[in-house]
Amino acid sequence: MLLFAFLFSFLLDNNPLPKADSVLIIKQINISGNQKTKESIILRELDFGTGDTILKSEIDKKLDLTRRKLNNTNLFNSVELKTVEVAKNQISIDIKLMEQWYILGYPVFQIVDRNYAEWWQRGASLSRTTYGIDLLHGNFRGRAERINLRLETGFTQRLELGYRIPYINKAQKTGAGFSVTYIANKNLAFKSLNDTLYYFKNFEEILRKRLSAAIYLRKRYGFYDTHTLELRYNNNSIADTISNLNPNYFLDNRTTQRYFQLSYYFNYDFRDNVAYPLRGNRYELLLNKSGLLPNDDINQLELTAAYSLYKPISKKIYYGLYLKGKVSFPERQPFINTRGLGYFGDLVRGYELYVVDGSSFLLARNNLKFQLINSKIHLKFLKIKQFNTIPIGIYPNIFMDYGYVQNNFATENKSKLANRLIYGGGFGLDFVTYYNMVIRFSYVLNDKKERNFVFGIGREF
Incomplete structure (x- = not known):
C-alpha cells in the first residue's frame, strides 16, 4: 500500500493537473456571415465545441488551426475568430465569415x-x-x-x-x-x-x-x-x-x-x-x-x-x-x-x-x-x-x-x-x-x- 501511494504521488508530481486559472471554458460559439452555409458544415471544422475546456496557452493555436481549416473549405473569402470573456475563466468564441460567390x-x-x-x-x-x-x-x-x-x-x-x-x-x-x-x-x-x-x-x-x-x-x-x-x-x-x-x-x-x-x-x-x-x-x-x-x-x-x-x-x-x-x-x-x-x-x-x-x-x-x-x-x-x-x-x-x-x-x-x-x-x-x-x-x-x-x-x- 505504501508503495502504491508513493507511485501515485510520483505520477501526480510529473503530470500535474492544470490550475483552475489556466483553463478556459467555452460557454458559447457564435457564427455570423453564413447566409448560405449550414452551421453543421462549419461546426465540422472546429477544433472545439460548446462546453469544452481549453488551456489558456493553447487557445491561440486552436483558433489558428480552425481558421486554417475553414479557409481551406473554399467556401469563404475571409474567416475571423476572436474570443470574448463572459465570466471568470469562461469565454464565447465569435466566428465571422464572408462567403464566396457560389x-x-x-x-x-x-x-x-x-x-x-x-x-x-x-x-x-x-x-x-x-x-x-x-x-x-x-x-x-x-x-x-x-x-x-x-x-x-x-x-x-x-x-x-x-x-x-x-x-x-x-x-x-x-x-x-x-x-x-x-x-x-x-x-x-x-x-x-x-x-x-x-x-x-x-x-x-x-x-x-x-x-x-x-x-x-x-x-x-x-x-x-x-x-x-x-x-x-x-x-x-x-x-x-x-x-x-x-x-x-x-x-x-x-x-x-x-x-x-x-x-x-x-x-x-x-x-x-x-x-x-x-x-x-x-x-x-x-x-x-x-x-x-x-x-x-x-x-x-x-x-x-x-x-x-x-x-x-x-x-x-x-x-x-x-x-x-x-x-x-x-x-x-x-x-x-x-x-x-x-x-x-x-x-x-x-x-x-x-x-x-x-x-x-x-x-x-x-x-x-x-x-x-x-x-x-x-x-x-x-x-x-x-x-x-x-x-x-x-x-x-x-x-x-x-x-x-x-x-x-x-x-x-x-x-x-x-x-x-x-x-x-x-x-x-x-x-x-x-x-x-x-x-x-x-x-x-x-x-x-x-x-x-x-x-x-x-x-x-
Whole structure:
C-alpha cells in the first residue's frame, strides 16, 4: 500500500493537473456571415465545441488551426475568430465569415498544350485553344455540395458533368460523388519522339473519342485525412490514321480501349492554404488498377506517393519541398497510359518544352520565397462584397528541381532524357489573389543550358 501511494504521488508530481486559472471554458460559439452555409458544415471544422475546456496557452493555436481549416473549405473569402470573456475563466468564441460567390458561370478559354511555354513554342496559335462555358455551384443547398457542368469546343470538344456531396451520414465522415465526361479531338498528340510530343490534325475527322464515368466514396475520419475509393469505366477509341502512325497508341495496333478502373487515394493535408501554402505538410498515396475484368483491354498497376513540406525560415522567408515517385507495371504500356515527367504538372522546371515518357519516375522540387507584399485592396465603388476586397500577395522566389524517369524502351522513341538525372532551376515572381488564383512569371534554365521565360496560372506544388 505504501508503495502504491508513493507511485501515485510520483505520477501526480510529473503530470500535474492544470490550475483552475489556466483553463478556459467555452460557454458559447457564435457564427455570423453564413447566409448560405449550414452551421453543421462549419461546426465540422472546429477544433472545439460548446462546453469544452481549453488551456489558456493553447487557445491561440486552436483558433489558428480552425481558421486554417475553414479557409481551406473554399467556401469563404475571409474567416475571423476572436474570443470574448463572459465570466471568470469562461469565454464565447465569435466566428465571422464572408462567403464566396457560389454560383458561377464564366467563359472558358485555355490552351491545350501542357504549359504556356510549349504553346508559345508551337506558334501561340488560337487554334490550339479551347473555349466554352463552365457552370458551377460550389455550395449547393448550403451543404458544400458541388455541381459542375462544363461545355467546350475548339481544339477539343468536351462535355463534363460532376456532382459531389461531402457528407451523406450524420457523423459527417462519409461523402460521395460521380462524374461523366465525353471528349473528342480532331488534333491529337499521337507519339513522343526525342522527348517531344508530335501532333496530327484532321479537321474532317474525329481522331479520338473518350467517354468515362466514375462514382466514388470518400471517408474523412479526422480533420486532415481523406480516403477515396473510386470505380471508373473508360471507353476510348481512335481513328485508323492514329493507329497507323503509332501502333503502340493502344498497343498491338488497336483502335479501341475499354476497361474498368479501381483506385484508392489517401490524402493527409495539414497546409495553411491549399492554393498557396507557406506552412504545413501533406502526404499523398495513390494505388490505381486499370483492367479489372478478363475482357478489359488493359492490365496495369500503378503506385504513386508524394510528400510536401512548407516551412518558414524567418518572418518573411519560406521554404517549400515537394517529393514524388511513381512505379507502374508492366513496363510495356500503351502510349496513352504511359506518363513520366512533363504531364499534369509533374515536371522539372526548365524542361517545360519536353516530355519524358516512362513507367516510373522520381521528382524533387525545392522553392525558397520571400513575402514582399501581403495585403488587401478594398474597392469601395464595387457593391458586391464577395468581389470588393482583393487579397494581394507578391512573392519573389528561387527554385531548383531534380527528376529521373525509367524507360526500358527509350531507344524506340529516341529519348535522351530518360534513364538519367535531369535538373533545372531559376527564379520567379508569384502573384496570389482571390479565388485561389496564382499567377507566375519565371526565368528558367536546365542542365542542357537551355533558358526560357515561363508564364503560368495555377497552384503551388
